Amino acid sequence: MYELIQLTEKCYYIDCPAKIGVYRANENDVYLIDSGNDKEAGRKVRQILEKNNWRLLGILNTHSNADHIGGNNYLQKQTGCKVYSSGIEAAFTKYPVLEPSFLYGGYPFKDLRHKFLMAQESEVTDFSDDSFPKEIEVIPLYGHFFDMAGFRTSDGVVFLADCISSKAALDKYAVSFIYDVEAYLKTLDMVEEMEAVMFVPAHAPATDNIKELVCYNREKVHSIAEKIADICRKPKNFEKILQEIFHEYELAMNFEQYVLVGSTIRSYLSWMKDNGRISSVFEDNMLLWQAER
Numbered sequence: 001m002y003e004l005i006q007l008t009e010k011c012y013y014i015d016c017p018a019k020i021g022v023y024r025a026n027e028n029d030v031y032l033i034d035s036g037n038d039k040e041a042g043r044k045v046r047q048i049l050e051k052n053n054w055r056l057l058g059i060l061n062t063h064s065n066a067d068h069i070g071g072n073n074y075l076q077k078q079t080g081c082k083v084y085s086s087g088i089e090a091a092f093t094k095y096p097v098l099e100p101s102f103l104y105g106g107y108p109f110k111d112l113r114h115k116f117l118m119a120q121e122s123e124v125t126d127f128s129d130d131s132f133p134k135e136i137e138v139i140p141l142y143g144h145f146f147d148m149a150g151f152r153t154s155d156g157v158v159f160l161a162d163c164i165s166s167k168a169a170l171d172k173y174a175v176s177f178i179y180d181v182e183a184y185l186k187t188l189d190m191v192e193e194m195e196a197v198m199f200v201p202a203h204a205p206a207t208d209n210i211k212e213l214v215c216y217n218r219e220k221v222h223s224i225a226e227k228i229a230d231i232c233r234k235p236k237n238f239e240k241i242l243q244e245i246f247h248e249y250e251l252a253m254n255f256e257q258y259v260l261v262g263s264t265i266r267s268y269l270s271w272m273k274d275n276g277r278i279s280s281v282f283e284d285n286m287l288l289w290q291a292e293r
Contacts, residue, residue, distance in 0.1 A: 002044045004052075007198045007206065011157040018067045018202045020045060021060075021151070021159045023136065030054045031133055033151055033159045034062055034202070035071030038115045042071030046078060058082040058125075060136070062161035063148035064092030066099060066119040068202070073120035086127040086138075087147030094124050103259035111255045141191075143184025144177065156197035163187050164213055166204035170220050174249035175261050181221065181271035188218050225277070228268055228291075232278055235288035241265060 003015045004022070012022040020041075021033030030049065035042055049056055056079045061069050064085065072083050072093070085093045092098045100108035100117045112118075125131065127138050127149075135154040141163045142148065151159045163184070165176040178184050192214040199210040207213070231244045242262055246253055251261065269289055272278045278291050 002041075002048070004048050005206070007157055007200070008153075008155045010155050011153050011198070013159075013200050013206065014045060014048060016041065016044075018162075019200060019206075020071075021157075021200060023133070023151075023153050024054070025057065025133060025135075028053065028055050029057050031057055031136070032059045032075075034068040034161075035059050035075055037067040037070040039071065039074045039120070042074030042078075045071055046075060055079075056081045058084055058131070058133070060133075060151055061085045061089065061093060062141075062150060062159065062202070063145040064089040064096070064099065064119075065145060065162070066096065066115060066117055068161070069093055069096075069122065070115060070119045072122040076122055082125045082129075082131060083122040084127055084129070084132055085124045086149070089145065089147045089149075090124045090126065092146075093119075093122050096121055100259070103263050112259065116256060117259075141187050143180050143182075143187045145179050152196070158194060158196040158199050160191065160199055160201040160210070162202050163191060164201040164204050164210065164217055165220075166201070167213065167216055169203060170216065173251065174220070175224060175245065175251070175264055176217070176220070177260050178221070178264050178267055181225075181267055182274075185218065185221060188214050225268060225272060228265070228272065229277060230291070232289050232291040235281065235283070235290040237286045237288055238262075238266065238269070241269075241289065 001016055004012055005015055006012045010024045014020040016036055020036055023031045058081050059072055076083055096119045100112040104112055137152040139150040139152055141150045141161055144162045148161050150161050192211055198206055198208055200206045231241055242265055278289050281288050
């Protein structure tokens with residue numbers, strides 16, 4: 001864990017729960033792509049940088065989930081580096097209480113205000129700033145989170161953030177987090193057509209061919225939608241739908257899974273309602289969902 005893996009002359013990644021990219025701008029200066037899940041991750045990253053006599057110029061954040069920005073605060077304070085983000089992701093990075101608030105749908109109670117869902121705040125610089133490394137291309141990867149982005153380096157490595165889950169993760173947990181299902185499927189279509197020297201998803205093995213894994217992720221989305229439609233053959237409220245999803249995929253309910261899977265299932269319901277696959281009705285002061293026949 002936290003092993004530095006070299007991909008090309010300029011690109012590396014640090015093997016950890018959410019892979020951290022390293023782009024070497026020159027002999028001495030590097031940029032990180034994400035920073036890990038907490039202060040301890042940041043400390044381990046700093047040790048790797050010091051061992052290689054590298055100076056950290058900036059952290060390019062793919063998105064604002066806590067497991068990708070958790071090392072920002074520590075590394076920014078220790079090195080003075082810039083943290084780059086954009087759009088809604090920048091707001092969540094600067095004001096990290098937004099993540100558990102969004103997931104819960106209200107002010108998050110203490111069980112949700114912890115490092116797995118709420119990182120320490122960072123000072124943020126926009127991707128459009130003149131200091132952003134011009135040789136790195138920002139790739140919009142909408143769907144998983146609000147304004148998630150990937151990065152293509154000058155030597156052809158593409159960092160894909162969380163737009164792809166591994167087969168092992170999908171087989172074990174089934175429901176990967178998605179904010180906007182329609183946008184997510186469009187991103188998968190785009191990624192399927194990409195060419196790169198190497199692809200580095202944050203939660204799947206690095207590979208030079210991403211197509212098969214893209215298809216597996218797409219199939220999982222459609223299978224979950226079919227399962228929701230099956231559950232909603234009779235009108236059901238959200239809590240009952242969520243309960244049946246947990247039973248179906250043998251998931252263990254806790255506060256984190258309740259908000260992460262729950263938010264995702266709400267996104268599926270929105271997508272399916274907008275596409276006419278399910279309808280909704282208020283009955284006895286409850287919102288019920290039913291599949292269209």
